[in-house]
Amino acid sequence: VDGATLVGAHALIACDGVPFCVDLSFADANAAQAITVVSNALARLPGATYSLSGTNPVVATLCWTPDIGHRFNNIHFRATDPTCPIPNVASTALYIQVDPIPVIPPDAGIDGTLVRCPSDPPIDLFTALGGTPETGGTWTYLGAPHGPTYDYGTDGPGDYVYTVVGASPCATNSATVTVLEGSVGLTLELQSGGTAPGAVTYEVLDETGTTTLLSGNNPIPANSIGTVSLCLPDGCYQLRVTDGAGDGLLGYILREMGANGRRLIDDRFNMNVGVSQIAGGGTFCLPLGDDEPIWSSCDKLDWVDNKFIVCHANAAVTAQYGVNNTTSGYEFWFFDPNGTYSFRRFRSHATSDGTGSGALRACHFKINGWINTVSTPHIPADILLNVRVRGRVAGGNLAFGPACLFKIDPALATCPRVELQDDPANPGDYSCGVSRNFGGPSNPNNRIYADPPQPIPAVPSNQVRYQFRFRITGEAVCIVRPPQSSARMVLNWTNGTPLECTRTYEVDVRVSLDGGATWCFGPAGSSEAAACADTEDWGKVCLVTINPCSGVSEGSNALIENTNVSSVDNGQGERSVALYPNPNRGDQLFVSLTNIQAGVNTVNVDVYDLTGKRVIARTIAVQDGFVKTNLDLYDELSGGLYMVNITAGDKICTERLVIQP
Known part of the structure; x- marks a missing residue:
């Protein structure tokens, strides 16, 4: 019997509306005889089904969804064989009683899903059930009894079944918790x-968008940027971020975990009111692929129609040129994280798209270089999008690579933003997040470079002017150099305020395309006072640290010694503090503090962001009057400038820390 309760050899009790099936077996000692079984079940039990399987033995199966209107039932079964001259006949009866379901039926809750990571502690499976499950039930895993706790280290993935026994004779109730063991670490950066x-x-849903796997509320305080760690197994998922009032979140970024985590979705400072989600149930998939736009095509926000965005060549795709041209190439996906636009277009080896011939032409994608239709919509202007690329090899799609920002903005293209040269493929000119000397003759160690503008329409190069600005946020430090025609800035000037040794500056640059008469960004004039009064960034800000100096260099009066060492007269000599590497990648920071006053046994290290929020706090033991230790930062800090307070007794040393993931 399945779904009802036997209360005797020929009697069972079933619950109203709870389906059941019962099997009755008949056999004849003469195996050659076929048995026929007839019953009045269909006449007595509305909606029942009755079937026979086998001939000798034969099994009669009766299935029915009980109806309290037919509460007491006597069902007859008659089995016969064709033996001559007198057939064998056997009869039996089954009494079926229908009872009402208890007022409060058993409730095991609603099926749930649980995603666990290797570093997660054991968890009570009960917490993953939905609804209002009753306590006191039992758990099984793979059909065997299991305790109520799941432990990543000892238990496996799959379905854990929770069962609550119902009041006799009615059926029990069960719900399932599906455990997924995540292996891919992700970071969700939230800009409150x-x-x-x-x-x-925020919610991470399965590929269909019907099951929530991870969810939570934004834990980051107002006007701050922080992260939430996520862990998922390989697969495809939807991300949904909701800000009903439109004032609690400025934007977000979903990226791989780690200092240089690649982006999957980038909606930085671009959050809309309500729900932010890729249109059409668009998903992100793990693991990421490696196909992506080249550096100059990534995060470019001043595109115009009919220009080419270019991706890196994939060797597997290149090898298909001349072999499977029509089914090999690259698929470019443009989407708005907020859901207003999502479109994919395939660039095959078989079409030129206006880029000539060869194995690399499929890497070039002509912006809006196709007929605008409902099914092939043009990329909209003035909307911040993401672009991702994946290769296709003989009809087989590879995984999409990391996301880049993308925006069509013809107005910005006429007078674009510029920045210090930050293309890793140009190590000779690379100027973002670097350390440089100040002073002395021009040489590679005291030069930084701006990335020359590419305005549309183009202007004569002799009309381009550059202006560099050096700032330290929170300290009212601002140094602006006069306009110059070269994209190269030599850090050795003797007129105006010099840069100080061991200081880290936030550097941005702007351009003029008419010889300095007007500027693409910032104030109309080029005076230092006007430029410093402008608090808006001119473009991407890069950090440049001036190397330590021992004194004034020959031929230069601009080199200033500034060792950032705190000193006290405590009879032990000068106390010095060192943080390195600085700039730092965000993984480990070495802290050294010497000549700590007697009686101080511990040192407190507190790291503050520029809003004054303490983001890291550590206590370090003092040994023999000094501290030398590595602090694990665990990639908890976003890129930027931080203040580090080191407290030893009644003395406080303050240092700057630059994080460059």
Whole structure:
């Protein structure tokens, strides 16, 4: 019997509306005889089914969904064989009683899903059930009894079944928790707004968007940027971020975990009111592929129609040129994280798209170089999008690579933003996040370079002017150099305020395309006062650290010694503090503090962001009057400038820390 309760050899009790099936077996000692079984079940039990399987023995199966209107039932079964001259006949009866379901039926809750990572502690499976499950039930895993706790280290993935026994004779109730063991670490960066950031929610759903796997409220305080760690197994997922009032979240970024985590979705400072989700159930998939736009095509926000965005060549795709041209190439995907646009277009080896011939032409994608239709919509202007690329090899798609920002903005293209040269493929000119000397003759160690503008329409190069600005946020430090025609800035000037040794500056640059008469960004004039009064960034800000100096260099009066060492007269000599490497990648920081006053046994290290929020706190033991230790930062800090307070007794040393993931 399945779904009902036997209360005797020929009697069972079933619950109203709870389906059941019962099997009755008949056999004849003469195996050659076929048995026929007839019953009044269909006449007595509305909606029942009755079937026979086999001939000798034969099994009669009766299935029925009980109806309290037919509460007491006597069902007859008659088995016969064709033996001559007198057939064998056997009869039996089955009494079926239908009872009402208890007022409060058993409730095991609603099926749930649980994603666990290797570093997660054991968890009570009960917490993953939905609804209002009753306590006191039992758990099974793979059909065997299991305790109520799941432990990543000892238990496996799959379905854990929770069962609550119902009041006799009615059926029990079960619910399932499906455990997924994640292996891919992701970081969700949340850029909180000024009002009720805790009301913002995030959800990671399965590929169909019907099951929530991970969810939570934004834990980052107002006007701050922080991260939430996520862990998922390989597969495809939807991300949904909701800010109902539109004032709790400025934007977000979903990326791989780690200092240089690649982006999957980038909606930085671009959050809309309501739900932010890729249109059409668009997903992100793990693991990421390696196909992506080249450096100059990534995060470019001043595109115009009919220009080419270019991706790196994939050797497997290149090898298909001349072999499977029509089914090999690259698929470019442009989408708005907020859901207004999503379109994919395939560039095969078989078409030129206006880029000539050869194995690399499929890497070139002509922006809006196709007929605009409902099914092939043009990329909209003035909307911040993401672009991702994947290769296709003989009809087989590879995984999409990391996301880049993309925006069509013809107005910005006429007078674009510029920045210090930050293409890793140009190590000779690379100038973002670097350390340089100040002073002395021009040489590679005291030069930085701006990336020359590419305005549309183009202007004569002799009309281009550059202006560099050096700032230290929170210290009212601002140094602006006069306009110059070269994209190269030599850090050795003797007129104006010099740069100080061991200091880290936030550097941005702007351009003029008419000889300095007007500027693409910033104030109309080029005076230092006007430029420093402008608090807006001119473009991407890069950090440049001036190397330590021992004194004034020959031929230069601009070199200033500034060792950032705290000193006290405590009879032990000068106390010095060192943080390195600085700039730092965000993984480990070495801290050294010497000549600590007697009686101090511990040192407190507190790291603050520029809003004054303490983001890291550590206590370090003092040994023989000094501290030398490595601090694990665990990639918890976003890129930027931080203040480090080191407290030893009643003395406080303050240092700057630059994080460059």
